[in-house]
Each structure stands twice: as structure tokens, then as C-alpha cells.
Amino acid sequence: MRQAATPVAIIVVCALLAAGCGGGSHPASGHRGGASRAPGARRTVRLSITPAAGTDTTPNRGITVTAHGGKITDVTVQTAGDPVTGTLNLAGSVWRSTWALDVSRHYTVTATATGSSGETATRHVSFRTFTPRSTFTTEIINGYGQSYGVGMPIILYFSRPIANRAAVERALEVRTSRPVVGS
Numbered sequence: 001m002r003q004a005a006t007p008v009a010i011i012v013v014c015a016l017l018a019a020g021c022g023g024g025s026h027p028a029s030g031h032r033g034g035a036s037r038a039p040g041a042r043r044t045v046r047l048s049i050t051p052a053a054g055t056d057t058t059p060n061r062g063i064t065v066t067a068h069g070g071k072i073t074d075v076t077v078q079t080a081g082d083p084v085t086g087t088l089n090l091a092g093s094v095w096r097s098t099w100a101l102d103v104s105r106h107y108t109v110t111a112t113a114t115g116s117s118g119e120t121a122t123r124h125v126s127f128r129t130f131t132p133r134s135t136f137t138t139e140i141i142n143g144y145g146q147s148y149g150v151g152m153p154i155i156l157y158f159s160r161p162i163a164n165r166a167a168v169e170r171a172l173e174v175r176t177s178r179p180v181v182g183s
Helices: 002-021 165-171
Strands: 046-050 054-056 064-068 070-079 086-088 094-097 106-115 120-129 138-140 156-158
Touching (some): 046 106, 064 070, 070 086, 070 094
Antiparallel strands (some): 070 106, 086 094, 106 120, 138 156
8 A cells, every 4th residue: 555655645746846836927937917018117207297186175176187107198177167288397297287286077087198209108097176164256357367457456356265375375276477576
């Protein structure tokens, strides 16, 4: 009986060794599944978008897109609210929205960047801005986006009393056709 068990034991040991030497994914090999790359090849450009997916609780920050290892070639923002525009820094690596985001809105940001060796990276992020507990509206006498003359007062009427006047004043923007000193 002992002699009959020896060939079975040898076959089992050989099978286990063959299984242990077979293919598979080992973290030490650098392969983690998905598409494989040629040895030495690596992606040199990647994008980060702020805010990230989820709910943005600080829409006054706007949107920031940053290209790491490359230059931004395109940024589009889709929303049912006010259109979102932005500016690119001189290096072409950072895009920032021009103004604060609307509250209670859904945004989808798509950005593309190109690396120094010509490879491209595209990233999509969808998020929603928070819904405040209370809001107010304003009316302007001459109308939104209208031209005013020198010395003409800009008067806003609010739908309810404003508790934090300094915050509202910081959020207002007046653009002039020529630089003007004053406030």
C-alpha cells in the first residue's frame, strides 16, 4: 500500500508546483490588470478637477482644472444654469472658472490635456452644488448687464433683509469700460 501511494503523491506535488508557477497577477510585477503598456512607457499627463464628484458645498470657489505633466487643450462645462466661462494660466496648466457657480445645479466638466510626447488625457467629473436653506433675489433699476453713465448710482433691491451685508458686497461685481479708481 505504501508503494501505491508514492506515485500519487509525486503527481500531486508536481501539479501543485505547476499551478504555483503558472500565470497570475502579482503586485510586485507591476501588472494590475487592464491594458498593458510597453516596458518603460508611462502616461505623463493627468488631470485633476475641483470640485470632485458628489456635492459641492462651496460654489463660490468655482471650478479648477489642473494638468499635471501637460497643457490643457479643452475644458467644457455643461449645466442648465448660467454658462460657465474660465481662463487658462500662462503655462496652460491651470484653468479656473471666471465666477462663482449657481447653487442647486448639476454640473458636468470635461477636460482634455496633451503631454509633451503628444499623448492626451481626458477626464469627466459630474457634481451638484448644494441647496441653501434660504435664498434671496435682487432687482436692479436699469436692468442686468446694462450700461451706466458717470455718477449714475447702481441701486439693487433685495427680496428680504440681508444679514451678512459684507458677504453680499464681496459677491457683487461692477465692470467698467475703462479702469476707474474708487469703489
